[in-house]
Amino acid sequence: MSKVGSPENPLRVAIIGAGPAGFYTASSLLKRKDLCVQTDMFDGLPSPFGLVRTGVAPDHQKYKSVIRAYDKRAQTPDYRFYGCVEFGRHIELPDLKEHYHQVVFTTGAQTDRSMGIPGEDLAGSHSATDFVAWYNGHPDFVDYQFDFSQTRAAVVGLGNVALDVARILCRTKAELLRTDMADYAIEVQMDRIARELEMDPLELRMINAYRDGDMKAIRKKVTGAALVETMRAAAELAGHALPAGYDGMSSKHRDENHG
Numbered sequence: 001m002s003k004v005g006s007p008e009n010p011l012r013v014a015i016i017g018a019g020p021a022g023f024y025t026a027s028s029l030l031k032r033k034d035l036c037v038q039t040d041m042f043d044g045l046p047s048p049f050g051l052v053r054t055g056v057a058p059d060h061q062k063y064k065s066v067i068r069a070y071d072k073r074a075q076t077p078d079y080r081f082y083g084c085v086e087f088g089r090h091i092e093l094p095d096l097k098e099h100y101h102q103v104v105f106t107t108g109a110q111t112d113r114s115m116g117i118p119g120e121d122l123a124g125s126h127s128a129t130d131f132v133a134w135y136n137g138h139p140d141f142v143d144y145q146f147d148f149s150q151t152r153a154a155v156v157g158l159g160n161v162a163l164d165v166a167r168i169l170c171r172t173k174a175e176l177l178r179t180d181m182a183d184y185a186i187e188v189q190m191d192r193i194a195r196e197l198e199m200d201p202l203e204l205r206m207i208n209a210y211r212d213g214d215m216k217a218i219r220k221k222v223t224g225a226a227l228v229e230t231m232r233a234a235a236e237l238a239g240h241a242l243p244a245g246y247d248g249m250s251s252k253h254r255d256e257n258h259g
């Protein structure tokens with residue numbers, strides 16, 4: 001038989017998971033000049049792109065534009081996508097081994113990590129994974145229920161996902177209509193959360209939690225009364241204290257009001 005990787009006997013690779021890791025794997029294989037490769041990508045969801053579609057905030061279109069590069073790479077006869085095929089349910093390793101020379105798993109991190117703190121499982125306490133998947137229209141999360149009759153929300157954490165959630169909670173319905181958030185999420189939504197505070201990146205920097213790269217993502221003003229409490233609680237949990245005199249207003253407004 002001819003050598004694996006030759007035009008007569010291409011290297012056949014199954015990639016499980018159509019998120020960024022899957023696409024970079026396919027891309028790097030398909031770029032090889034010395035190998036003739038055929039890639040088949042399988043995903044449990046009907047559509048590709050993983051968390052770029054169902055994780056990245058709906059108002060961050062720029063980050064989602066990476067999909068265009070993946071899409072371009074997919075426009076080759078040596079790449080095929082099979083949606084609604086879940087590994088472990090519809091296909092198993094022995095099935096794949098029969099048809100492929102290599103199998104690559106790029107299934108990401110699908111579950112959230114429990115924090116192990118009292119009250120974590122009470123009604124009204126949700127993981128960002130669930131909330132973000134719900135407002136991004138992930139098919140497995142469309143029936144989840146969140147209580148938007150409340151006017152205050154606490155977000156525990158200081159990472160970019162915490163900021164995404166806080167920012168989305170503070171956006172007006174009109175603003176959300178310009179994003180690709182799921183229609184049902186915009187409908188039930190978040191317009192009822194109070195918005196009294198302005199916060200600028202400087203304050204986030206002051207609590208020593210953000211790298212410069214993250215600042216760009218939140219350079220737009222974030223408003224909302226909920227955010228003061230969010231930042232206070234999160235800062236305390238992270239072992240930081242909010243600056244003395246912190247009142248939730250941007251430094252510009254503080255100067256105007258107290259100067």
Ligand SMILES: Cc1cc2nc3c(=O)[nH]c(=O)nc-3n(C[C@H](O)[C@H](O)[C@H](O)COP(=O)(O)OP(=O)(O)OC[C@H]3O[C@@H](n4cnc5c(N)ncnc54)[C@H](O)[C@@H]3O)c2cc1C
Binds near residue numbers: 016045088
């Ligand atoms: C809320 C949130 C916001 C984020 N914001 C940003 C951001 O602004 N900028 C940024 O750069 N990164 C952001 N990230 C991180 C980024 O989305 C991830 O780093 C990236 O998507 C990880 O890629 P991945 O391919 O490893 O996994 P994923 O994107 O999770 O893709 C894995 C794929 O595997 C599929 N899969 C899982 N199990 C199976 C199975 N058994 N069978 C078949 N298919 C399966 C899933 O359906 C999914 O499509 C964010 C993440 C989250 C959660």
